Every structure is written in structure tokens, then in C-alpha cells.
Amino acid sequence: MTILTKFGKQSATCIAAILLVLGMVASAYAEGPQPVLRRLDGQTFTGKCCNSWSETVSIFQKSKPVPVVVSWSTDFRLDPFISIVTGLMVNDEPCQFFGGGSFVQDVYTPGNEPWDSRTLQFVVPASEMHNGTNTFTLCGGGLGKDTDAISIGFNVLEVRISN
Amino acid sequence: MKLPKNNWGLKLPWLALLLAMAAANAYAVPPNEIVRSNSPLIFNGPCCSFSGEKVFVTEPATPVPVIVSWSEDFTNSGGIDALATLYFVIGLSVNGGPCQAYGSQAVYPVNFVPFLSRTYRWAVFPTDGPPANKLHKGSNSFELCSGGTDPDLGPQSQTILQNTMSVRLVE
Numbered sequence: 001m002t003i004l005t006k007f008g009k010q011s012a013t014c015i016a017a018i019l020l021v022l023g024m025v026a027s028a029y030a031e032g033p034q035p036v037l038r039r040l041d042g043q044t045f046t047g048k049c050c051n052s053w054s055e056t057v058s059i060f061q062k063s064k065p066v067p068v069v070v071s072w073s074t075d076f077r078l079d080p081f082i083s084i085v086t087g088l089m090v091n092d093e094p095c096q097f098f099g100g101g102s103f104v105q106d107v108y109t110p111g112n113e114p115w116d117s118r119t120l121q122f123v124v125p126a127s128e129m130h131n132g133t134n135t136f137t138l139c140g141g142g143l144g145k146d147t148d149a150i151s152i153g154f155n156v157l158e159v160r161i162s163n
Numbered sequence: 164m165k166l167p168k169n170n171w172g173l174k175l176p177w178l179a180l181l182l183a184m185a186a187a188n189a190y191a192v193p194p195n196e197i198v199r200s201n202s203p204l205i206f207n208g209p210c211c212s213f214s215g216e217k218v219f220v221t222e223p224a225t226p227v228p229v230i231v232s233w234s235e236d237f238t239n240s241g242g243i244d245a246l247a248t249l250y251f252v253i254g255l256s257v258n259g260g261p262c263q264a265y266g267s268q269a270v271y272p273v274n275f276v277p278f279l280s281r282t283y284r285w286a287v288f289p290t291d292g293p294p295a296n297k298l299h300k301g302s303n304s305f306e307l308c309s310g311g312t313d314p315d316l317g318p319q320s321q322t323i324l325q326n327t328m329s330v331r332l333v334e
Contacts, residue, residue, distance in 0.1 A: 036228050036333055038266060038286040073284035075269040077248065115249045115269035119282040156266035156286045158230060160334070
């Protein structure tokens with residue numbers, strides 16, 4: 001009886017350990033880096049710079065981080081004479097600018113601007129990152145009034161190691 | 164003339180040449196992953212027409228996402244309408260499947276200038292598309308497709324000038 005109980009305790013401990021390891025593995029996959037995000041819906045961001053635009057990608061850096069390239073290709077629409085800037089929040093730090101990220105609408109048909117597209121590219125230096133998983137969240141806003149707004153359509157955000 | 168054995172003075176240059184060729188080969192992009200064209204592509208009418216311009220990438224046993232980049236000079240005409248906000252769209256046919264959007268798709272109407280330049284970057288995931296056209300192990304094709312958005316806007320035409328297309332696996 002004692003032997004069985006001891007065996008039962010050892011088995012339970014062993015099973016618990018296996019489940020724990022499996023859980024950690026599953027968790028690691030679930031929370032693994034996601035270098036590409038594609039959205040096929042629409043969003044509108046209103047307000048002065050800078051606010052999070054809630055689109056995030058991530059990448060794993062080894063012990064010595066190297067620069068990364070973050071590119072964003074998007075459909076957009078905004079009213080004439082509005083200027084919008086776009087940057088990145090690296091690891092949830094404040095919004096910074098790592099390359100060309102401005103949207104300015106030419107006058108076309110005031111009040112009824114057509115959809116356009118842009119591809120932006122940011123280079124994030126190694127000094128902004130740490131070893132392990134690093135996140136990159138789009139951020140931005142208007143340069144004028146609190147009512148400045150940009151509508152975003154289908155878009156792809158990607159991060160990759162610079163090489 | 165017989166060369167003496169262990170003549171490293173003669174062997175080393177050949178060895179260096181072989182190493183240089185191997186290094187160059189390692190950096191080269193497979194030719195079917197990129198296309199550069201100076202021949203005009205013309206799309207007439209509503210979406211979607213297929214361009215015939217394709218790139219290919221080889222997927223491993225377990226397919227991974229791919230990124231397709233498209234950069235173009237273009238002009239277009241027709242369909243100016245006070246109520247419309249989307250005039251032309253551009254997309255991809257994956258493995259011969261239907262023309263679909265895999266990211267940004269809007270083509271700005273050219274009005275006051277002779278032509279414009281735009282770059283698109285699309286993401287295709289292994290879960291996309293009907294089974295017959297999903298990403299699969301081996302060679303996968305990506306063909307450009309485009310057209311006008313609304314036949315009621317009248318005759319719509321686009322001309323694509325110099326352009327490049329490339330595809331790569333997401334590592």
C-alpha cells in the first residue's frame with residue numbers, strides 16, 4: 001500500500017512536471033514573435049501626435065541585438081491640408097521616428113478624397129532593443145488640430161533583421 | 164608538362180576562385196523570385212485582369228508566410244466621379260487562384276500629373292485561400308492582377324510603366 005502510494009505520488013509529480021513543460025512549450029509558441037501582421041479591415045485614428053495605433057509586430061534578438069527594418073504598407077485616406085506623422089513605439093517606450101513617416105493629402109476633390117496607398121520603412125538601431133523578444137507598435141497622429149484624422153484601410157506591418 | 168604535387172602556388176588561386184563563386188552564389192537571389200519590367204502593362208475595364216507578370220518562391224515542407232513587394236510607375240484614366248473614393252484596385256493571384264487583396268490595394272487616380280509611383284507590400288499566409296491555391300511545399304506562383312472598381316464609372320484604364328516585383332519567405 002505504502003509502495004503504491006509512493007509510486008502514485010511519484011507518478012503524479014512526474015505527470016505534473018510533464019504538463020508544466022508542455023504548458024511552457026505551448027505558451028512559448030503562443031507568445032512567440034510575430035514578425036508579420038496583416039489587417040483587412042478599416043480603422044480611423046483621430047488626434048494630435050502621438051498615440052498608439054495598436055498594430056504590433058515582434059522579433060527575437062539574440063544576445064547582441066542587430067538593427068531591424070520595420071515596413072508598413074497601407075491604404076489610407078485623409079482630408080486635404082492635414083499632415084499626419086507615423087512612428088514606432090519600441091518595447092512600449094514613447095513614440096519615436098526612425099524614418100520617413102509622413103502622410104500629407106494633396107487637394108483632389110475636397111471633402112471626398114480618394115483612397116491612396118503608401119509604403120513606409122523604418123530602421124531601428126540595435127541600441128533601442130534588448131536580447132529576447134522586442135515589440136514594435138505603430139504610433140502617430142496629426143500635426144495640427146485635435147480633430148486631425150487619418151483612415152487606414154488594408155495594411156501589412158512587418159519587421160525583419162537588417163542584412 | 165606535369166605539374167609537381169602539392170604545388171600550392173598554383174592551387175591557391177583556383178581555391179580562392181571557387182570560394183568566391185560559392186560566396187556569390189550564396190548571396191544571389193533565385194532568378195524567379197524577382198521580375199523587373201520596362202514593358203508597359205495595360206489593364207482595361209473592371210477588376211480583375213491578370214497581368215501575366217509572375218514571381219515564384221519555393222516553400223519548405225511546412226509552408227511559411229511570404230512577402231510580395233511590387234513597385235511601379237503608373238498612370239490611369241477614366242471614372243472620375245464626385246461620389247467615388249476608390250477607383251482602381253491591385254492584388255495578387257496565388258497559385259492561379261482568384262485575384263485577392265493581401266494588403267494595401269488602392270490605386271490613386273492620376274489627374275493632374277502624367278504619372279505616379281507607388282510601392283505595395285503584401286503578406287500571404289499558409290492559411291489563405293481555397294485548398295487548391297494555398298501555399299504548399301515546392302514552387303508557388305504570385306501573379307499581379309488589377310482593374311477598375313466600378314463599371315458604372317465609365318471606361319477605366321491603367322498603364323503600368325517601369326515596375327519590379329519580388330517575393331521572399333518570412334524567416
